[in-house]
Amino acid sequence: MTSPLFPDVIVSGEVIPHKMVAAEAQHHIGPRGKPGIAWRKAAKAVAIRTLLLQQARAQKIEAHPEEVAPGQIETEEEALIRGLLRTAIDTPHPSEAEIRAEWERGPERFRSPPLWEVSHILIACDPRSDTACKQALARATKLTGLARDERNGFAALAARESDCGSKTSGGSLGQLGPGDTVPEFEAGLRNLNEGEVTETPVLTRHGYHVIRMDAVAEGQVLPFGAVREKISDALEKTAWARQAQSFVGQLVAAADIKGADLSVV
Numbered sequence: 001m002t003s004p005l006f007p008d009v010i011v012s013g014e015v016i017p018h019k020m021v022a023a024e025a026q027h028h029i030g031p032r033g034k035p036g037i038a039w040r041k042a043a044k045a046v047a048i049r050t051l052l053l054q055q056a057r058a059q060k061i062e063a064h065p066e067e068v069a070p071g072q073i074e075t076e077e078e079a080l081i082r083g084l085l086r087t088a089i090d091t092p093h094p095s096e097a098e099i100r101a102e103w104e105r106g107p108e109r110f111r112s113p114p115l116w117e118v119s120h121i122l123i124a125c126d127p128r129s130d131t132a133c134k135q136a137l138a139r140a141t142k143l144t145g146l147a148r149d150e151r152n153g154f155a156a157l158a159a160r161e162s163d164c165g166s167k168t169s170g171g172s173l174g175q176l177g178p179g180d181t182v183p184e185f186e187a188g189l190r191n192l193n194e195g196e197v198t199e200t201p202v203l204t205r206h207g208y209h210v211i212r213m214d215a216v217a218e219g220q221v222l223p224f225g226a227v228r229e230k231i232s233d234a235l236e237k238t239a240w241a242r243q244a245q246s247f248v249g250q251l252v253a254a255a256d257i258k259g260a261d262l263s264v265v
Helices: 018-025 035-058 076-088 096-104 130-149 151-161 165-169 183-189 224-254
Strands: 009-011 014-016 067-069 115-124 172-176 202-204 207-217
Touching (some): 018 035, 115 151, 165 172
Antiparallel strands (some): 009 014
C-alpha cells in the first residue's frame, strides 16, 4: 500500500519505481524531520526526466553518449535527453546590438578578478565531530575577540595560536584571488573591507578561521572587447534555458502525471 507521503509517481501510464525516487531524493535538500519535501522535489525531477525520455523514444532519438568531463561519459539516458533537447531547441546567436546593450546596461559588472591580501588564524578540527567543533568554536570565538580588539597584534596572535603553517609568517597567506581557497573561506573574504577581521569564526573542512583582510585590490572594469564573448555566451545560455523550460512545460501540459507536483516547472 502506498503511503500518502510517498505516493506512486506515474507518468503517462509508466509507474516509476519507489527506489528510483528514493535515490533521487538523496540529491535534494529538505528541512530536518520533513522527508516529504525532499521526496516531492525528487518526484518532480524524476517525472520530468521520465517525460523527456518518453518523448525522446517516441521521436526515435538515438543515444550517442559523449564525454562530459575527463574520464566521465554520460549515460545513455542523458544522451537521449541531450539529443531530444538539441532537436527541440534552436537558440540563435545574440546579435551584436543585443550583446552591446547588455554590456551598456552595467559595464561595472564586468571586472577583472579582485586580489585579497589575507592573514588568518586556524583552529583546526574535524567538522564531522560535534565535540571537536564545539571546543574549536569556543577557542576561535575568544581569539576573534582578541583579534578585533587589538588588530595591530594579529601577527603575534597568529604566531602563538594558529594551527596553520602560516603561523611562521604571522598568519599571512599572501595574495589570493577567486577560486584560490575553499568556498566558505572565500565567502568570508567577500564580506571584509581592508583592515577588518571577521565578526565570527568561519568554518571550513579544515576547522575554524579568524580572518583579517590586510589589503584589497578591486578588479578593474573591463572594456567591451574583453568581455564580448562572455556576454554572448551568457545571453545564449539564458535563451536556451528559457526555451528548455517552455518545451518541458508543453510536455507537462500534454501529459498525464500522478504523484508529482509539476504545477510550476
